[in-house]
Structure formats: structure tokens, C-alpha cells
Amino acid sequence: MGFGMLLFSLSMMWSIYNDGLNIGWVDGRGPGSGVWPFWLSLGMALTSVWTLVRWFRGTTPESRNEAPYIDPESIGLVLTSFISLTVMIFLVGVVGTYISVALFIGFYMHFVGKHSRKVTISMMIGSVIFIYFLFEWQLAKYLPKGWPVFEDGFLWIDNYRWLYLM
Amino acid sequence: MSDILTLLGAGLLQSFEPLNLFMIITGCLAGLFIGAMPGLGSVNGVAILLPVTFLVPPTAAIIFLAALYYGAMYGGAISSITLGIPGASTAVATVFDGRPMAQKGKADQALMAAAIASFIGGTVSIILFTLFAPPLAVLALKFGSQEEFALMILAFATFIGLGGDDIPKTIFSILLGLVMAAVGFDIISGKPRLIFFDMVELQRGIGFLVLAIGIYGIGEMLWTLESTKGKVKIEAVKTTWARFKHNLTYVKGYLPTTTLGSILGFFVGTLPAAGATPASLMSYGLAKTFSNDPDSFGKGNVSGVAAPEAANNAASTGSMLPMITLGIPGSPTTAILLGGMIIWGLRPGPLLFAERPDFVWGLIGSMYVANFVTVILNLALIPIFVRVLAMPFTILTPIIFVLCFVGVFSTTDRMFDVWLMLVLGLGGYLLRKLNYPVAPAVLAIVLGPLAERSMRQSLIGSRGDITTFINPVEHPIALGCIIIAIVLIAYPIYLSFRRKNAN
Numbered sequence: 001m002g003f004g005m006l007l008f009s010l011s012m013m014w015s016i017y018n019d020g021l022n023i024g025w026v027d028g029r030g031p032g033s034g035v036w037p038f039w040l041s042l043g044m045a046l047t048s049v050w051t052l053v054r055w056f057r058g059t060t061p062e063s064r065n066e067a068p069y070i071d072p073e074s075i076g077l078v079l080t081s082f083i084s085l086t087v088m089i090f091l092v093g094v095v096g097t098y099i100s101v102a103l104f105i106g107f108y109m110h111f112v113g114k115h116s117r118k119v120t121i122s123m124m125i126g127s128v129i130f131i132y133f134l135f136e137w138q139l140a141k142y143l144p145k146g147w148p149v150f151e152d153g154f155l156w157i158d159n160y161r162w163l164y165l166m
Numbered sequence: 167m168s169d170i171l172t173l174l175g176a177g178l179l180q181s182f183e184p185l186n187l188f189m190i191i192t193g194c195l196a197g198l199f200i201g202a203m204p205g206l207g208s209v210n211g212v213a214i215l216l217p218v219t220f221l222v223p224p225t226a227a228i229i230f231l232a233a234l235y236y237g238a239m240y241g242g243a244i245s246s247i248t249l250g251i252p253g254a255s256t257a258v259a260t261v262f263d264g265r266p267m268a269q270k271g272k273a274d275q276a277l278m279a280a281a282i283a284s285f286i287g288g289t290v291s292i293i294l295f296t297l298f299a300p301p302l303a304v305l306a307l308k309f310g311s312q313e314e315f316a317l318m319i320l321a322f323a324t325f326i327g328l329g330g331d332d333i334p335k336t337i338f339s340i341l342l343g344l345v346m347a348a349v350g351f352d353i354i355s356g357k358p359r360l361i362f363f364d365m366v367e368l369q370r371g372i373g374f375l376v377l378a379i380g381i382y383g384i385g386e387m388l389w390t391l392e393s394t395k396g397k398v399k400i401e402a403v404k405t406t407w408a409r410f411k412h413n414l415t416y417v418k419g420y421l422p423t424t425t426l427g428s429i430l431g432f433f434v435g436t437l438p439a440a441g442a443t444p445a446s447l448m449s450y451g452l453a454k455t456f457s458n459d460p461d462s463f464g465k466g467n468v469s470g471v472a473a474p475e476a477a478n479n480a481a482s483t484g485s486m487l488p489m490i491t492l493g494i495p496g497s498p499t500t501a502i503l504l505g506g507m508i509i510w511g512l513r514p515g516p517l518l519f520a521e522r523p524d525f526v527w528g529l530i531g532s533m534y535v536a537n538f539v540t541v542i543l544n545l546a547l548i549p550i551f552v553r554v555l556a557m558p559f560t561i562l563t564p565i566i567f568v569l570c571f572v573g574v575f576s577t578t579d580r581m582f583d584v585w586l587m588l589v590l591g592l593g594g595y596l597l598r599k600l601n602y603p604v605a606p607a608v609l610a611i612v613l614g615p616l617a618e619r620s621m622r623q624s625l626i627g628s629r630g631d632i633t634t635f636i637n638p639v640e641h642p643i644a645l646g647c648i649i650i651a652i653v654l655i656a657y658p659i660y661l662s663f664r665r666k667n668a669n
Contacts, residue, residue, distance in 0.1 A: 005338065015362070016359065019361075030622055030626035031630075033357045034359065036621070047338040051335060054334065071395075073395060075392075081563060085384070085567050088571070089584055089588060092571075092584075101568050104568065105565070108560065113558055127565065127568060134218075135572055141576040143572065
């Protein structure tokens with residue numbers, strides 16, 4: 001990973017250099033716009049080299065650690081959590097916030113948490129109502145509703161709110 | 167002095183306004199709950215709930231977040247004692263004696279000691295805050311861009327000095343935060359910088375809130391899932407009125423260590439980077455050293471619960487002192503509060519006292535009220551919190567993830583930022599796994615734009631003369647800060663080399 005950090009730092013420096021930003025002094029105008037990020041990225045690269053040297057010499061606890069990088073018992077849980085969250089965010093653009101949130105909570109509680117159907121469904125509905133009430137109603141924030149077909153569906157709810165509840 | 171009392175009176179009156187009082191109670195409750203959840207601390211709570219505060223005026227918003235900060239400090243002890251898992255790193259020292267007490271069936275006594283010690287810690291530190299804040303703000307008014315930059319160097323140096331053994335990783339983390347803060351349009355020349363893969367959305371820069379929620383909402387949650395495997399085991403708590411009265415008789419025994427811990431906690435808290443975790447550990451060590459029975463520490467001594475709890479609460483107030491007066495956060499949580507203040511349109515620093523006394527004194531007044539509210543809520547709701555703590559992580563995790571997503575989108579209105587939050591969250595998790603400290607990066611991304619601007623302003627003003635920062639005649643304060651910063655960086659490096667040579 002130390003190599004990764006080093007490459008990342010060098011890519012930052014390359015990006016600044018490549019964009020033609022001035023990394024030195026501009027006469028009459030002070031330090032160039034690339035000074036700050038360029039020299040700090042160089043610092044990042046140097047500290048990565050420092051970490052690599054320490055790793056090579058076995059100075060850090062990590063370099064002596066023989067244990068697997070991620071506990072095999074929990075890797076499944078971490079991966080499932082991250083991937084399901086990614087899918088949820090992707091689905092926001094398709095089916096909208098509310099359906100994707102409900103599906104995510106339902107999936108997580110049913111398949112990962114093995115909770116009863118009653119608890120899962122009440123959490124799915126409860127969280128959607130809570131988000132709608134707090135963000136759309138009280139904070140007047142428009143959350144994404146997905147493709148037009150789903151957006152139109154929500155217009156019914158919004159219209160009802162505006163006509164009868166406001 | 168009478169001026170301070172008048173302003174404090176006005177601040178107290180302001181905190182009793184219905185909206186502000188509501189914010190205090192909600193903040194304390196949310197903080198207690200978030201602090202009590204294993205793996206989640208004040209910093210996660212403040213980061214996740216920051217977007218909600220954009221609905222109310224800045225004073226009510228900071229009151230809410232400060233109350234949440236406070237509540238979380240109290241709440242951290244609940245999981246340390248009943249679960250044996252610290253709610254946050256600030257409550258690590260509480261586990262040492264709190265857990266053995268719970269195993270002996272004295273969980274209620276430990277929880278009460280934690281609540282009362284937190285109250286004393288909070289009260290002592292607020293009094294010290296009230297006394298120290300105005301003179302420090304007056305001194306800070308004399309600061310120019312050189313002093314501002316030197317002060318920030320000092321803040322980063324403190325992180326390196328206190329960051330433990332892994333100095334290169336701490337420095338990397340700070341530099342990474344500073345470089346991330348430079349993404350987007352340059353503040354002086356207007357040129358775009360570090361626009362990765364030509365993504366035009368990055369021209370606006372990486373939002374501080376996106377980073378904070380990504381790291382503390384997503385990254386830390388993944389980390390907690392990995393370390394707890396999603397399971398918690400709880401210790402039973404018996405609470406009756408008779409036991410409550412009986413437990414009160416022990417208060418006198420831990421009062422001296424609590425008071426000492428409170429004063430120590432406040433001053434350690436004011437140092438940037440030091441914060442509540444080292445304060446609580448130092449206070450625990452001090453209580454053990456001065457105890458008549460040091461061997462009983464670690465086996466269930468009530469002073470071992472009270473001392474760190476007093477210190478971590480005092481430190482949380484202490485860390486707000488440099489944030490309000492100098493614009494330099496003293497802890498990751500105050501770094502996020504500072505970011506929030508900038509988003510609300512306030513400029514933290516000495517001028518805040520002159521320009522927005524209602525804001526500053528409203529906050530100080532609310533701290534007094536929040537302290538009372540939290541101790542009452544804490545003592546009354548302990549049985550309920552203990553039951554709620556048994557809630558499985560498989561319910562809490564999706565709720566937090568959903569809050570992170572909705573929080574980021576509702577603040578920025580851009581799906582790009584939601585994806586960025588996800589990437590930064592994954593990055594934060596990986597950094598955490600590699601033992602890179604993430605707090606310095608968060609501090610750096612908040613201070614980055616200010617540090618760059620003050621450095622460039624100073625250099626433009628001095629026509630490129632870099633010695634302007636160490637000019638003893640024109641900028642003695644800047645010189646002093648830089649000398650302390652060099653010592654703070656050099657000393658641990660020197661120590662580690664000496665240790666290596668000795669080996």
C-alpha cells in the first residue's frame with residue numbers, strides 16, 4: 001500500500017506539472033498557483049518513501065504483522081455492506097431515493113441481519129416516511145425521484161401534501 | 167469581569183429561547199445515543215447531522231452540535247461500561263475500570279460515577295472557558311497573515327508531536343488533507359487545479375462535508391463492522407431508587423480526582439490535536455498515581471471511571487476555545503464544527519467576538535444549560551439506553567448509510583458528491599486499516615484553504631521574503647509559534663532515532 005500512496009503522490013505532482021501551473025515565484029504576483037499542491041505532494045511522496053523504508057526494515061508493527069489484511073470472518077460483511085450501498089446509490093438515479101432506500105434497508109435487514117419480516121418491513125416503511133417528512137417536507141429539499149415514470153408517481157403524493165396538508 | 171458576566175447573562179437568556187432550548191435537548195439526546203453506540207463518537211454524529219442544521223439560524227445550529235458533542239462525551243461511557251466496547255476512543259480509559267465494575271454487578275454505580283464526573287468536568291471547563299476566551303480573542307486580534315499561518319503550522323505540528331510513533335503516516339495524512347483542499351479553482355489566480363480525469367464537477371473542489379461524512383460515516387462504519395463482526399454482547403444493569411441513593415454516597419470519594427481530571431482535561435483539550443482521548447488517559451494515570459490503593463485500578467475502582475470521564479468532557483469544552491478564539495480546531499469534532507461555521511457564513515476567529523457576540527455568548531450560555539440537561543437526561547435514561555444498545559448493528563448500519571447519502575445530497579444537490587462520499591469513505595476505511603490517522607487529514611482539509619491563503623498573502627506582502635514568518639521584530643508571535651512547532655516535530659523524531667540507536 002505504501003507503493004500505492006507513493007504513486008498517488010507522484011500522480012498529483014504530474015497532474016499539477018501537466019496542467020502548466022506555475023510551481024515557483026511569479027514576478028510581481030507572488031507564489032504561483034501550483035506551488036502549494038506541488039510541493040505538498042512532493043512531501044507526501046517523501047513520507048511514503050519513509051514509510052516504505054520503515055516497512056522494509058521491519059520497524060512498523062504492520063510490517064511484522066503476519067495476520068491477513070482483512071479478517072476473513074468479517075470481509076463478507078464489509079463487502080456486502082459496501083456493495084449494497086453502492087447499488088443503492090446507483091438505483092437512486094433509476095427508481096428514485098425512496099424505493100432504493102427501502103430496497104437497501106430491506107435487503108440488509110433480511111439477508112444480512114436475518115431479522116423477521118415484520119421488523120424489516122416496518123423499518124423499510126418507517127425510514128422512508130421519516131426521510132420524506134424531515135427532508136422533503138420540513139427542510140423543503142427535493143430528493144432524486146429517478147426515471148420520469150417513478151417521478152410522476154411521487155407527484156401524486158406531493159400534490160396531496162400541497163393541497164390538503166399545507 | 168462585570169462585562170463578561172453581563173454577556174454571559176445574555177447568552178444564558180438566549181439559550182433559554184424555545185428554539186435553542188429545543189436544540190439543546192435534541193442535541194443532548196442524539197449525542198447520548200450516538201456516543202453510546204460502539205464505534206460511533208461525537209465526530210461521527212456531528213458529521214452525519216451537520217446538514218440538518220442548515221435549516222435553523224447559525225446560533226441554534228452550533229448549539230445543537232455543541233450539545234450533541236457534549237452528549238456524546240457522556241454517552242461514550244455507557245457502552246464502555248455495559249458492553250466493554252468504548253463508544254469512541256475518548257471513552258477507552260473508562261473501560262479499564264468500568265467493565266470490571268459491570269462484571270461485578272456494579273454497572274449502575276459506574277454509570278452514575280461517569281455521569282456525575284462528566285457533569286463536574288463539564289462545569290469546571292465551562293467556567294475556565296468563560297474566563298479564558300475573551301482575553302485570548304483580544305490577543306488574537308493582533309494577528310496578521312504571518313501569525314495566522316504560523317499558528318496553523320503549530321496546529322499541524324501538534325498532531326505530529328502527539329501522533330504517536332508513526333510520524334511519517336501522520337505527516338502524510340496532513341499533507342493529503344492539505345492537497346485535497348487545493349482541488350478546484352485557485353483562490354488567488356482563479357486557475358483550476360488537480361481536476362482528476364477532467365471531471366468538471368471537481369472544479370468546485372472537494373466539499374468538506376462530503377469528506378467528513380465519507381470518512382466518519384461510511385469509512386468508520388465499515389471499520390466498526392469489521393472489528394465487531396456486527397455483534398454486541400451486553401451486561402445487565404439493575405436500577406432502583408434505593409441503589410441510586412446508595413450510589414450517591416460514593417461521590418465524595420472520587421471528587422478530588424474528578425476535579426483534578428477536569429482542570430487537566432480542559433488544558434489538554436485546548437491543544438490542537440491533543441483532545442479528549444489523551445486527556446482521559448492522562449487523567450486516569452494521574453488518578454492511579456495519587457490513589458491510596460493503586461492496585462485496585464483496572465479491577466473496578468470507581469475513581470478509574472470518574473477521572474477519565476471528567477477529563478474527556480472537560481477536554482471537549484477546552485477544544486472549542488481555540489476554535490472560537492483563533493479559528494483553529496482543537497479536535498476532529500471541532501474541525502467539523504469549524505467547517506460548519508464557514509458554511510453558515512461565519513468566520514471563526516477573534517473577530518467573531520466583536521461581530522457576532524450573540525453567537526459566541528449564546529454558545530457559551532448553552533454549554534452551561536446543556537451540561538445540566540445532559541446529566542439529568544443521562545441519569546434518567548440509562549435503563550433505556552442500555553436496552554437500545556442491544557439493537558443489532560444490522561439495523562443501525564443501513565440507517566446510518568442512508569442518513570449519509572441523504573445528508574450529502576440534501577446539502578450539495580449533486581449526485582457526484584454522493585459518489586465522491588462513497589469513494590472517500592472507502593479511502594478512509596483503507597487508510598484506517600493501514601494505521602494512517604484520519605483526523606489530521608480532516609483538520610487539514612478544513613484549515614487548508616486558510617493556510618494557503620495566509621501563506622501566499624504573507625509572501626506577496628513581503629515580496630517573496632520567506633523570513634517574514636520568523637522576523638523577531640515584526641512578527642514575534644509567528645516566530646514563537648514556529649519555534650514551538652519545530653520542537654514539536656523534531657523532538658519525537660529525535661526520540662525515535664535515539665531509541666533505535668539504543669537498540
